[in-house]
Amino acid sequence: MDNTDYRQNITVQYCFPDNNSSCKKELHTPTNLLILSLSVADFLVGLIVMPVNMMTLVDSCWYLGKIGCSIYPLISFVSMSASLCSLVFIAVDRYIAVCDPLLYSSRVTVCKTTLLIILGWSLSLLYVCITLYFNDHLLQSQISTKCYGECVVVLNYSWVIIDLVISFLFPCSVILILYSIIFNVARRQAKTIKAVLNVALHKQEVRVSNSSETKAAKKLGTVILVYLACWIPFYLSSLSTDSLISVSVIYTVCGWLVLINSSVNPLIYAIFYPWFRKSAKYIVTCRIFKSSSSRLNLFPKQV
Secondary structure, eight states, X not given: OOXXXXXXXXXXXXXXXXXXXXXXXXXXXXXXXXXXXXXXHHHHIIIIXXXXXXXXXXXXXXOXXXXXXXXXXXXXXXXXXXXXXXXXXXXXXXXXXXXXXXGHHHHSOHHHHHHHHHHHHHHHHHHXXXXXXXXXXXXXXXOOOSSTTOOOOXXXXXXXXHHHIIIIIHHHHHHHHHHHHHHHHHHHHHHHHHHHSOXXXXXXXXXXXXXXXXXXXXXXXXXXXXXXXXXXXXXXXXXXXXXXXXXXHHHHHHHHHHXXXXXXXXXXXXXXXXXXXXXXXXXXXXXXXXXXXXXXXXXXOOO
């Protein structure tokens, strides 16, 4: 393929051992790196947290020992905290892209985004370690149970309030504010485009603008509603447990809502994109093993 026509015909090439050329880097963008970070966090939730939670639903007895009882909450809390960090970073990334598009490429680079992701995961790990340490559940010597085969995380009420502010109120406020600004800016841009269009010659473009505005509103609304619907019940149940995270029907249901949020995130941030659906279809149907897959055009030319 002619390498001088990247802007008109962007393709992706899958790497195999017998392929001497390097992978295409068209998808190596700051936004996609943030989505990758979100996907890794959600993948850890689906790979480790959900199966263990399913196991405790079947049998309340803990079979993974003290080491597992110490490591499992660490992985669970870090993955969910990193997922929230990624959501906030994506909101900031979209805010800069929409509100300051001319300076976006200079302000948001792959290198800066990578460092930001590393910082986010590191801060999440540090915060979770501090939380578990001061609630006597980080080191094996700190863990004390009432009976053999029990693994319960007990948080002081003060730490429940701290976690409410750091892990919910702050990221929720940032996401709501930024997406509200993004939506308002998008609406103003759509109105500006309509104002400069010639009504007699460009009626079709006006209809497209209306359609794009509606899609943007639905997508932003979905992001906010799913986030709030999954996390508000969880923290309300945490505040009502009187400093003890107990195994109850209400808390179990609310906890699973948070896990479901990690499952829904890929649908919101990835599957809604046509290029992702197309590439996923190629992977699921095993067509990536065909030689023609190297010429797959994920971004067809817009007419």
